[in-house]
Amino acid sequence: MSSSFFPTPRTLMGPGPSDVSPRVLGALSRPTIGHLDPQFIALMDDVKGLLQYAFQTENALTIPISAPGSAGMESAFVNLLSPGDTVIVCQNGVFGGRMRENVERCGATAVMVEDAWGAPVDPEKVREAFRKNPQASVLAFVYAETSTGARSDAGTLCAIAKEFGALSIVDAVTALAGIDLQVDAWGADVVYSGTQKCLSCVPGISPITFSPAAVERIQNRPGKVQSWFLDMQLVMGYWGGDSKRAYHHTAPVNAMYALHESLLIVKEEGLEQSFARHHRNHTALVAGLEALGLSMAVAADYRLPQLNAVNIPDGIDDGAIRGALLNDHNLEIGAGLGALAGKTWRIGLMGHASNPGNIKRCLTALGSALRRSGYACDTEAALTAAEIALGE
Amino acid sequence: MSSSFFPTPRTLMGPGPSDVSPRVLGALSRPTIGHLDPQFIALMDDVKGLLQYAFQTENALTIPISAPGSAGMESAFVNLLSPGDTVIVCQNGVFGGRMRENVERCGATAVMVEDAWGAPVDPEKVREAFRKNPQASVLAFVYAETSTGARSDAGTLCAIAKEFGALSIVDAVTALAGIDLQVDAWGADVVYSGTQKCLSCVPGISPITFSPAAVERIQNRPGKVQSWFLDMQLVMGYWGGDSKRAYHHTAPVNAMYALHESLLIVKEEGLEQSFARHHRNHTALVAGLEALGLSMAVAADYRLPQLNAVNIPDGIDDGAIRGALLNDHNLEIGAGLGALAGKTWRIGLMGHASNPGNIKRCLTALGSALRRSGYACDTEAALTAAEIALGE
Numbered sequence: 211m212s213s214s215f216f217p218t219p220r221t222l223m224g225p226g227p228s229d230v231s232p233r234v235l236g237a238l239s240r241p242t243i244g245h246l247d248p249q250f251i252a253l254m255d256d257v258k259g260l261l262q263y264a265f266q267t268e269n270a271l272t273i274p275i276s277a278p279g280s281a282g283m284e285s286a287f288v289n290l291l292s293p294g295d296t297v298i299v300c301q302n303g304v305f306g307g308r309m310r311e312n313v314e315r316c317g318a319t320a321v322m323v324e325d326a327w328g329a330p331v332d333p334e335k336v337r338e339a340f341r342k343n344p345q346a347s348v349l350a351f352v353y354a355e356t357s358t359g360a361r362s363d364a365g366t367l368c369a370i371a372k373e374f375g376a377l378s379i380v381d382a383v384t385a386l387a388g389i390d391l392q393v394d395a396w397g398a399d400v401v402y403s404g405t406q407k408c409l410s411c412v413p414g415i416s417p418i419t420f421s422p423a424a425v426e427r428i429q430n431r432p433g434k435v436q437s438w439f440l441d442m443q444l445v446m447g448y449w450g451g452d453s454k455r456a457y458h459h460t461a462p463v464n465a466m467y468a469l470h471e472s473l474l475i476v477k478e479e480g481l482e483q484s485f486a487r488h489h490r491n492h493t494a495l496v497a498g499l500e501a502l503g504l505s506m507a508v509a510a511d512y513r514l515p516q517l518n519a520v521n522i523p524d525g526i527d528d529g530a531i532r533g534a535l536l537n538d539h540n541l542e543i544g545a546g547l548g549a550l551a552g553k554t555w556r557i558g559l560m561g562h563a564s565n566p567g568n569i570k571r572c573l574t575a576l577g578s579a580l581r582r583s584g585y586a587c588d589t590e591a592a593l594t595a596a597e598i599a600l601g602e
Numbered sequence: 603m604s605s606s607f608f609p610t611p612r613t614l615m616g617p618g619p620s621d622v623s624p625r626v627l628g629a630l631s632r633p634t635i636g637h638l639d640p641q642f643i644a645l646m647d648d649v650k651g652l653l654q655y656a657f658q659t660e661n662a663l664t665i666p667i668s669a670p671g672s673a674g675m676e677s678a679f680v681n682l683l684s685p686g687d688t689v690i691v692c693q694n695g696v697f698g699g700r701m702r703e704n705v706e707r708c709g710a711t712a713v714m715v716e717d718a719w720g721a722p723v724d725p726e727k728v729r730e731a732f733r734k735n736p737q738a739s740v741l742a743f744v745y746a747e748t749s750t751g752a753r754s755d756a757g758t759l760c761a762i763a764k765e766f767g768a769l770s771i772v773d774a775v776t777a778l779a780g781i782d783l784q785v786d787a788w789g790a791d792v793v794y795s796g797t798q799k800c801l802s803c804v805p806g807i808s809p810i811t812f813s814p815a816a817v818e819r820i821q822n823r824p825g826k827v828q829s830w831f832l833d834m835q836l837v838m839g840y841w842g843g844d845s846k847r848a849y850h851h852t853a854p855v856n857a858m859y860a861l862h863e864s865l866l867i868v869k870e871e872g873l874e875q876s877f878a879r880h881h882r883n884h885t886a887l888v889a890g891l892e893a894l895g896l897s898m899a900v901a902a903d904y905r906l907p908q909l910n911a912v913n914i915p916d917g918i919d920d921g922a923i924r925g926a927l928l929n930d931h932n933l934e935i936g937a938g939l940g941a942l943a944g945k946t947w948r949i950g951l952m953g954h955a956s957n958p959g960n961i962k963r964c965l966t967a968l969g970s971a972l973r974r975s976g977y978a979c980d981t982e983a984a985l986t987a988a989e990i991a992l993g994e
Contacts, residue, residue, distance in 0.1 A: 211648040212869070214625075215862055217641050219633040227855060230634040233606075238856060239631035241611040242622040242804055244934045249609050256603040276806060277669035280851040281831045311830050406852055412634055414668060414806065414854025436828050438703050439673045457939070459672040460798055462806025463619060464630060465857065470607055477604070542636045547849070 220536070221563070223572055224544035225356050225517055226384070227406035227413045228560035230468075234411050237471035238464050245461040253470060254449065254461075260473035264386055264409075264481070265401060265419045267393035271442070272419040273449040274469055276462050279383045279404030282416025284312055285440040286379045286400040289420075289428050290348055293317030297348040298339045298376070300331040300367070304357035304548045305381055309350045316436065321346060327549050328519065330362040330512045333370060340374040349378050354385040356407075357547040359519035359556060360512045361389065365396040372397055377424055383407060386417065387476050388488050388516035388560060399424040405465075408488070408516055410561030411472035415465050475562075484561075488515040490600065491564045495557065498573040498596035502580065502587045507554045516564065518557040519550070523585055528552050531579045539575035569596050612928070613955070615964055616936035617748050617909055618776070619798035619805045620952035622860075626803055629863035630856050637853045645862060646841065646853075652865035656778055656801075656873070657793060657811045659785035663834070664811040665841040666861055668854050671775045671796030674808025676704055677832040678771045678792040681812075681820050682740055685709030689740040690731045690768070692723040692759070696749035696940045697773055701742045708828065713738060719941050720911065722904045723754040725762060732766040741770050746777040748799075749939040751911035751948060752904045753781065757788040764789055769816055775799060778809065779868045780880050780908035780952060791816040797857075800880070800908055802953030803864035807857050867954075876953075880907040882992065883956045887949065890965040890988035894972065894979045899946045908956065910949040911942070915977055920944050923971045931967035961988050 222229045243250055261272045275282045287309070291297065295318040299309045302325040313320040321343050323335045331351050340346055349371035353364040364380055371378040377399040385391050388408030393401050399421040406413035420428070420442065428435075428442050435441040439459065447456035476484060492515030496506060499520055507519035522528055528545065532555070535541045544556035557572060559565075570593055577589030614621045635642055653664045667674050679701070683689065687710040691701045694717040705712040713735050715727045723743050732738060741763035745756040756772055763770040769791040777783050780800030785793050791813040798805035812820070812834065820827075820834050827833040831851065839848035868876060884907030888898060891912055899911035914920055920937065924947070927933045936948035949964060951957075962985055969981030 211644060212652070212866065214629065214866065215632070215645050215648075215859055217632055217635045217639075217645075217859075220635050220639065222634065222636060224636055226852060227634050227636060230856075235631040235633070235856075237606065239627040240607070240609055241627070242614065242619050242798075243609045243612050244614060244616055244619065245805065247609075247612065247928070247934065252603060253607050253609075256607075260604070277673060277831065278851045278854065281669060281673075284829060284831045308830065315826055315828050315830055404852070406634075412854065412856040413637065413852045414857055434707055436707050437676060438700065438707055439669065439676045459670045460618060460796070460805045462670065462804065462857070464622075464627075464804040465806055465854070467607055467609075474604065474606065536639070542639065 218540060221541045221568060221571060223558050223563060223568060224542045225556045225558055226404065226560060228410050228558055229563040230412055231410055231475060231562045233475060234468045234471045238412060238468040240467050242463050245463055246455060246457065250463060251455060253466060257466060257470050257473065260470065260477060261417050263477055264473060265393045266391060266395065267419050269393065269419045269421055271425055271446060274466065275416040275418050276459060277416060278414055279402065279416045281440065282402030282404065282418050283308065283381060284437065285418060286402055287312040287316055288435050288437045288440055289442045290377060290379065290400060290424060291316040291318045292432050295348065296321060296343055296346045297350055298323060298336060298343065298346045300336060300351035302329055302331055302358065302360060303327050303352065303355035305352045305355060328358045328360050328508050330360050331367060333363060333366050336367060336370050340370065347376050349376050352381040354382065354389060354514050356384045356517060358508065358550060359514045359517045360508045361514050364398070365392065368396040368398045377427065384514065384517055387481070387484055389514065390485055393419055405469055405472065408561040409472045409476065410563065411468050412465065414462065415469055488559065488564050491559045491566065491569060492518060494566065494596040494599035495559060495569045497599040498569060498592040501592040501595035502573065502577055516558060516560045518559065519554045520557060521554055526580065526583055526585055530583060534579040534582065535575050541571060541575050566600055610932060613933045613960060613963060615950050615955060615960060616934045617948045617950055618796065618952060620802050620950055621955040622804055623802055623867060623954045625867060626860050626863045630804060630860040632859050634855050637855055638847060638849065642855060643847060645858060649858060649862050649865065652862065652869060653809050655869055656865060657785045658783060658787065659811050661785065661811045661813055663817055663838060666858065667808040667810050668851060669808060670806055671794065671808045673832065674794030674796065674810050675700065675773060676829065677810060678794055679704040679708055680827050680829045680832055681834045682769060682771065682792060682816060683708040683710045684824055687740065688713060688735055688738040689742055690715060690728060690735065690738045692728060692743035694721055694723055694750065694752060695719050695744065695747035697744045697747060720750045720752050720900050722752050723759060725755060725758050728759060728762050732762065739768050741768050744773040746774065746781060746906050748776045748909060750900065750942060751906045751909045752900045753906050756790065757784065760788040760790045769819060776906065776909055779873065779876055781906065782877055785811055797861055797864065800953040801864045801868065802955065803860050804857065806854065807861055880951065880956050883951050883958065883961060884910065886958065886988040886991035887951060887961045889991040890961060890984040893984040893987035894965065894969055908950060908952045910951065911946045912949060913946055918972065918975055918977055922975060926971040926974065927967050933963060933967050958992055
């Protein structure tokens with residue numbers, strides 16, 4: 211290559227990144243200013259306020275981590291844990307396994323609570339794990355499992371943690387702005403997300419919020435946080451409420467412009483309206499997929515509206531269909547991950563990308579690719595089913 | 603605020619971020635595609651090749667870390683070190699101190715070699731430290747100290763590390779593309795940088811390169827890397843040479859477009875030409891500053907051309923002058939950091955921002971602000987001195 215890169219635009223209906231709004235791309239490319247410029251400090255304050263709105267929290271320590279969602283996850287664990295701690299980790303997909311990796315790399319012990327991939331976390335198993343491990347000081351779980359498309363009952367799980375005197379760490383990477391996420395009402399202690407899902411912002415930043423109880427635990431740690439870059443005691447000096455900001459690292463200035471604009475768009479629409487739109491479009495997509503003869507991988511009660519896991523029909527080649535969608539239709543959908551590789555597709559309807567046009571584009575492209583692979587299906591019927599569900 | 607953010611453009615002549623070229627901002631805002639899209643994989647390969655050019659290396663593991671320079675620093679230490687290791691850390695400014703923090707958070711011991719802030723690292727002291735600590739397995743130093751503007755003899759220091767059987771970790775955050783950086787010829791083992799200095803790219807990404815000996819040490823570690831996000835054994839699976847890329851984290855897609863474009867610009871100009879331009883503009887700036895009656899904080903032999911530390915004259919208020927430059931001239935210069943706070947200004951001439959127009963803008967603005975503060979100086983004489991040095 212070694213010449214300027216002009217990507218062929220795609221419609222992004224995978225597990226993220228999702229389509230980024232032109233408003234966000236416009237903000238991203240505004241002139242870079244200094245990370246200690248008073249203009250930028252004012253922007254940082256506004257980003258914090260908008261993140262509090264999106265997280266439905268009044269937590270003072272609500273900030274964007276200057277790195278992707280997996281750094282947000284690591285930030286939660288390295289700040290809260292010390293060697294010897296015990297953490298109850300729920301696993302019902304890929305990201306619970308990543309949590310375990312994080313716990314163990316902190317020198318702590320992970321007590322695993324396993325549920326089937328595609329099922330939600332079972333609160334009774336979590337209660338049982340706390341009874342057997344009363345020393346556990348943290349409960350960690352994934353609210354919206356990006357690898358399976360299943361939603362767990364985050365409010366109930368946070369309440370169980372409280373019942374046993376533990377703090378909760380909630381992975382909300384795919385949840386934020388797509389489904390209800392009541393950080394304060396649920397009493398969640400550390401909740402992190404990513405920019406490239408329902409915020410429809412460029413990937414690379416991880417919004418995170420810490421409850422006062424989480425901040426207190428960080429301030430009373432027995433030793434230093436093992437990561438300098440993610441040490442909240444240091445990051446707070448830069449992002450904290452003081453008028454005097456201490457230099458910690460150079461913030462990704464332009465990515466903050468983009469995050470700010472994406473949060474403004476969320477606030478302009480309103481969270482409730484955004485959740486309702488995600489739900490409505492999900493219902494229509496499912497109606498269309500079922501009219502194509504496909505089945506959903508997750509039971510109706512636990513489906514994420516923003517990430518729809520579909521079973522790949524017998525005899526259909528996973529890669530061939532995704533390749534056809536990408537090459538013939540410039541449409542990206544997601545492969546299955548981990549235990550579900552080759553068994554499911556993951557169709558995202560996230561943020562800006564959750565709209566009727568994308569539903570129809572996806573049903574049309576998928577119907578066409580499936581028929582070419584010898585799978586009998588009726589695209590017109592699928593489009594009609596989706597339109598009826600949309601009330602069109 | 604809570605409305606779209608339109609920053610007043612600044613001329614960025616601080617320690618970074620530096621002015622970003624419109625070409626780079628243009629690349630940044632191209633449509634987001636998936637991080638596993640074949641188009642993006644091809645871009646990743648091209649970025650690796652261009653980084654090898656900029657670092658003057660054939661190291662296969664030459665990649666951008668998806669987070670700022672301080673994560674690049676952490677990545678070097680957490681991958682190379684294990685608990686109980688001994689590291690010789692040279693400190694002649696802020697960033698040597700940060701290296702010590704990183705070493706200690708890995709459970710390793712830092713043997714400090716101290717030099718005055720503004721002086722280069724003394725190779726004899728490093729030799730002496732190795733003689734007293736033969737168990738030391740790593741030497742870490744800052745090639746271009748961003749906090750002081752001093753340049754150390756990186757080639758000699760890397761050779762000393764080799765002489766004592768140790769690996770070298772070199773901070774080249776401010777060096778890359780601004781001054782000669784011969785990773786292979788010097789035998790440097792881990793060298794990291796940032797995008798927001800002489801690459802004139804947006805902040806947020808840290809290019810890094812690992813020698814085969816460094817990779818071997820990582821592959822033979824006694825235990826896991828304490829950071830999941832920065833674990834090179836995992837990152838290699840995504841950025842490695844295989845045709846099949848394993849998902850690790852979601853790469854900051856648009857930031858990669860920008861990095862790619864900034865590296866293309868470096869290659870189009872050519873490294874030698876870029877170094878010569880940085881040197882020529884530095885000489886002109888110094889001539890102008892001295893004609894204003896100001897003195898440089900670093901001895902001529904060790905000055906970084908891309909970051910010029912100037913002594914603040916007695917009786918002149920640091921903040922008032924920088925405030926006047928920012929508010930009246932939209933010009934950002936840097937404050938002193940750490941031990942040099944209030945004593946020096948740091949004037950960057952980095953990458954795209956290293957040009958005659960910026961030199962004149964800075965001399966004019968600084969002359970004006972100083973005169974208003976009661977300091978007698980002659981801007982015309984300063985501009986003439988700079989023009990003569992530029993050969994204009």
